[in-house]
Amino acid sequence: MVTTHNPPDSLDRPEAKTRGGDGRTLRERRRRATSGEGRLGALLVSPTLLVLAVVVLYPTIVALKDSFYGTPGLDPQTGFVRDHDPFVGADNYTAIFGAAGDRFWNAFWNTTFLTVTTVTLETVLGIAMALIMHRALRGRAVVRASILVPWAIPTAVTGLLWRWIFNSDGVANALIGRQILWTTEGFHAKVAVIVADVWKTAPFIGLLVLAGLQVISKEVYEAARMDGAGALRQFWSITLPLVKPALLVAVLFRTLDALRMFDLPYILIGAQKTSVETLSMLAQDQAANVRFGPAAAYAVILFVYVFLIALAFVRLLGADVVPRRHKEVAA
Template sequence: MLTTHNPPDSLDRPEAKSRADAARRAFSGRPRKATSGEGGLAALLVSPTLLVLAIVVLYPTIVALKDSFYGTPGLDPKTGFVRDHDPFVGLDNYTGIFGAAGDRFWNAFWNTTFLTVTTVALETVLGVAMALIMHRALRGRAVVRASILVPWAIPTAVTGLLWRWIFNSDGVANTLIGRQILWTTEGFHAKAAVIIADVWKTAPFIGLLVLAGLQVISKEVYEAARMDGAGVLRQFWSITLPLVKPALLVAVLFRTLDALRMFDLPYILIGAQKTSVETLSMLAQDQAANVRFGPAAAYAVILFVYVFLIALAFVRLLGTDLVPRRRTEVPA
């Protein structure tokens, strides 16, 4: 049998060099740079989204930041007449928040943080459980899915009124526990009422997103794990959670950002100016309702910065591996 060998100078040919360079670029881990045509097309496709974001996010943020440097109209000490415009006060609104109004601000800040951490943690556990139940091939699965998702479809205002009726002094909650608790007054029980109502409403949201992640996991993976002797818990920790992690992180991030802006549920369920459940959004609304638009804008800016920092930290710490690194295909 005759065998042929490449000549020694075969690697010096232009075709071999180009293929070798392409292979080195493909496995170097560096993303391929987009051409000018691809960049222009990408900018054209993204421009409508950027325009909408600029109108509904960027412009209101800039206006709120500008308004936070102005005070409330009142008597002008120089002329003795009532001002017809908002006076420029610089950083006085911010110094007032952390100074004279510091106690109320920090109370609202810790209420917001506590309600966010507690509700999101409970909703994550219950949402994953709901997703596992909805994913199982059981009889009447469609009815189970619909019943689980009903709370998420109910408007928040209606949810607040519903749970306010449940937590009345002679409501269903007190009847079930056999005690007389004034849920809608000051105290930790007011926080508990908000947490129960919020978890009941929004846990299905996390369950829905996790269910979408479960449905893309191949059944062959679980069959192979069962053949290797893995139990139910081992399959959950080693297969289900790692593969559903991207959908779960997105759900937790969305719920965290939404809970940090919590307003309507505690406002309707417990009421305004309740120290136990007053959040930063409720504090800003209270200032605006009293025609103190400068301080209200300052509270809104602080809340915006808080939400932005939480989102940035969340993505930096937990979302770095969600976007796979792009590689260039090796030409044949």
């Protein structure tokens, strides 16, 4: 006679496998723990969110509101000077893309050209600087310090320094043996701004890429060398893919910073120079002439431009610096 043994009914029920001593399922306990972590996280980031709301969100809302108001002047109905900014609706934006369209588009393309050119050159030179700083050579500390010094110099000082270099009787003309007026109108003014900006901010990308290089295990390169991979092959197949997250973050930060470029061309070349006038310089010029409504409109347009570039960068290139929480898959 064959004896059969039936397991308890509780083992046939899948939910019993996940129940603890307190009667809650594993999913319930995990959800409970996650909610506690979420409340703690919200509590920890609340001071930062408060600061961002004060220094970022509030000025953005005020700028958006001011962009719908005009400049105080004579009231055509009464003939008296207005004591407040008149509400003009979207007239400031209409004027930017209409009557003032030539100046706006010139500043827009200057901003885009300077951003693309400087960030591209800074990325290439930054990677080269990171590789040099990462090498185990004698005097590496001195080499790292000398590479990072330009980035530590304030932008205003950098602008004055390169203004002296690009002076008519400065070092630049002495080296090339020609008399070029770098700080006047023309394409050479763009070249001067690009050279100065690359000299200053390429070490920033180099520093972030260096941080990515230092976390790569040496065993990976040793295995590649044993497989016959040369230096160039190691760079393209190992170094570049592994430092991609740090490199993308560096390029993203530099792109956003270059889009709002103001102080370097303003000090190096000067104000109201159409060759290097950026959107930030255009907004500052309007504000300096007490035209706060148009200045706010330019600032809002620049904000939207920067936001769209950042969004496209994150979506298309995969530079997602915020880790995504993986969704639980129901059994």
